[in-house]
Amino acid sequence: MNALSQSVITVSKLTKFYGDFKALDSVSFAVEKGWVYGYLGPNGAGKTTTIRTMLGLLKPDQGEVQITGINPSKDPVQALQSLGYAPELPTLQTFFTGEQLLDFMGEMFGLAAQARREKIKQLLDLVGLKEWGDKKIGKYSKGMVQRLSVALALINDPVVLIMDEPTIGMDPEATAHFRNLFTNLSKQGKTVFISSHLLDEVQRICTHVGMINKGKMVFTGPIEQVLETFTQQWVIEAELEKVTETIVSNLKKLDYVEDVKVEGNKLRIELKEKKDLRGEISSEIFKRKGVLLSLNLHKITLEDAYLRALKGGK
Amino acid sequence: MSALRRITVIVSYEWRRALAKKSVLALIILAVAVQTLILTLYSQFTAGTMFLTEEVKPFMWILGVLQGQGLFVQLIAIIIAGSTMSEEYEHGTADILLSKPVTRVEYLSGKFLGGFSLLAFVEALTTVVGVILASWFFGPQNSLQYVPLMFLAIVYSTLIFFCLSFMFSEVLRRSTLAMLIALAILIASSIISQLLAWLYITTSEYLYFYLSRGIPTWGSNYFPSLLIRKMMTIPNTALLNFINDPLIPIEATKRGVSEAILVREALQQAAIIVAVYAIIFILVAVYRLLKSDVTKKTA
Numbered sequence: 001m002n003a004l005s006q007s008v009i010t011v012s013k014l015t016k017f018y019g020d021f022k023a024l025d026s027v028s029f030a031v032e033k034g035w036v037y038g039y040l041g042p043n044g045a046g047k048t049t050t051i052r053t054m055l056g057l058l059k060p061d062q063g064e065v066q067i068t069g070i071n072p073s074k075d076p077v078q079a080l081q082s083l084g085y086a087p088e089l090p091t092l093q094t095f096f097t098g099e100q101l102l103d104f105m106g107e108m109f110g111l112a113a114q115a116r117r118e119k120i121k122q123l124l125d126l127v128g129l130k131e132w133g134d135k136k137i138g139k140y141s142k143g144m145v146q147r148l149s150v151a152l153a154l155i156n157d158p159v160v161l162i163m164d165e166p167t168i169g170m171d172p173e174a175t176a177h178f179r180n181l182f183t184n185l186s187k188q189g190k191t192v193f194i195s196s197h198l199l200d201e202v203q204r205i206c207t208h209v210g211m212i213n214k215g216k217m218v219f220t221g222p223i224e225q226v227l228e229t230f231t232q233q234w235v236i237e238a239e240l241e242k243v244t245e246t247i248v249s250n251l252k253k254l255d256y257v258e259d260v261k262v263e264g265n266k267l268r269i270e271l272k273e274k275k276d277l278r279g280e281i282s283s284e285i286f287k288r289k290g291v292l293l294s295l296n297l298h299k300i301t302l303e304d305a306y307l308r309a310l311k312g313g314k
Numbered sequence: 315m316s317a318l319r320r321i322t323v324i325v326s327y328e329w330r331r332a333l334a335k336k337s338v339l340a341l342i343i344l345a346v347a348v349q350t351l352i353l354t355l356y357s358q359f360t361a362g363t364m365f366l367t368e369e370v371k372p373f374m375w376i377l378g379v380l381q382g383q384g385l386f387v388q389l390i391a392i393i394i395a396g397s398t399m400s401e402e403y404e405h406g407t408a409d410i411l412l413s414k415p416v417t418r419v420e421y422l423s424g425k426f427l428g429g430f431s432l433l434a435f436v437e438a439l440t441t442v443v444g445v446i447l448a449s450w451f452f453g454p455q456n457s458l459q460y461v462p463l464m465f466l467a468i469v470y471s472t473l474i475f476f477c478l479s480f481m482f483s484e485v486l487r488r489s490t491l492a493m494l495i496a497l498a499i500l501i502a503s504s505i506i507s508q509l510l511a512w513l514y515i516t517t518s519e520y521l522y523f524y525l526s527r528g529i530p531t532w533g534s535n536y537f538p539s540l541l542i543r544k545m546m547t548i549p550n551t552a553l554l555n556f557i558n559d560p561l562i563p564i565e566a567t568k569r570g571v572s573e574a575i576l577v578r579e580a581l582q583q584a585a586i587i588v589a590v591y592a593i594i595f596i597l598v599a600v601y602r603l604l605k606s607d608v609t610k611k612t613a
Binding site for chain 1: 417
């Protein structure tokens, strides 16, 4: 069995046109069991188009999607049976109460009445809507609709969870709660696919990342690899009481230092290696009688990597 | 879970969705109210005239049932069907439904059967109300064993405009537009049908005769009354004129055949016309759903 066939989600050379506009251009990636896969891209990059094609809602012009080895366009019943989906800014059926909608969705998945009742109770508790289950969805706030949407995605105890901007509209407390939830779900062996523009969120919870820009995949791989791939260097920023020529010239002589730039009483020390060398740098500064006020290692963040990836640079 | 079970789940969803709409409930109430008003007025203003003889009174349930069908049921059919598919696109809920384990054909079948069974329920209601009101105003009614048949005939005849509106609902994915176009076709078709009948009467040109029968309203308007005429013996009174296709007596005289033969012919034609239109409209809707993307929220 090759790596591709072990994948829970496989997207191969997916191309989608809206009229003359190429929304997806030969997009390929694979997501394996237990991964939390963050799907990143600017507005209009093709994130939602990818997700809607993965669900069989859009018909690809070329390429193929497989969910647990089954193409949802060809066999939606099998492919979507073990999938949970929470759309971006969902509009739910306002004539239902939260409980009724969960019950209906449970029926769609063929759950027995008793199993549905238990699951509904558990899920409403999980998403913090216990008190709101018997209220019409029309009365819910945006954040509550978002929470209910996550509960709906979990009604069938899915193997694969696809979330399009899942924490939009949620307060910080709920956002943190759902981050933990997604991490826990992946620990239970579920595969979580999250489309998000919240890079901090993705960096915290995702094990793997895919980046799309203008319909093309820019990167797909483990989160450490994206940081590695798009990092040119690590930088140490040092603030001194007084910057002297001796300090600068000696720092420049160090094997692991690429360059030193002076900005007032601050030094920007660009490193050749991606290592935390603050100890070595501070020792060198003290040796040259420098008084250190602060010393920070500036590692590349996902945001840096993301912006660099979108510019096409490495 | 079987395909049938999945369709049943969507049927029950469609009932809840349609009944949650105040406009549908209001129309159902209005249909019954107007039905009551018409029979009340008829009983008051036709008493002692040729329109309400003693021999016709036991058959007034036919009027009670049919006038409900002609006036409001087609409109309710258009309103229910016009929103069935399109509102899910407009509200963005089609994404949620079609990302569940259900095929598009099952989804469309569930939506169609849900809407149509709701319409059938409304028709059952107006049929029962029609019979009760006729008994109340005109005394004991005869031949009530034909009421279920009449009901089924009405249900069948509403297929044309239900399917037409359903088709526009899926093709256009805009409920108001779908309803307006279906309503415009209902009105235009009714006017054109009358015009063609008049042209046939004045010119005796058979082209107009056949064209008038090919118009959707002819099949939907006359199928129940033709069936009831074939099954029952109704006194030849004003009531017969009300339910009759006006071309039948003319045609009978012209061809020198009995009206019964022409009723049988017309009944077959009406049944075929309803079926052909309904199948074409449904096939267009199925093709559109199967071949196109699920459109995102539009309203």
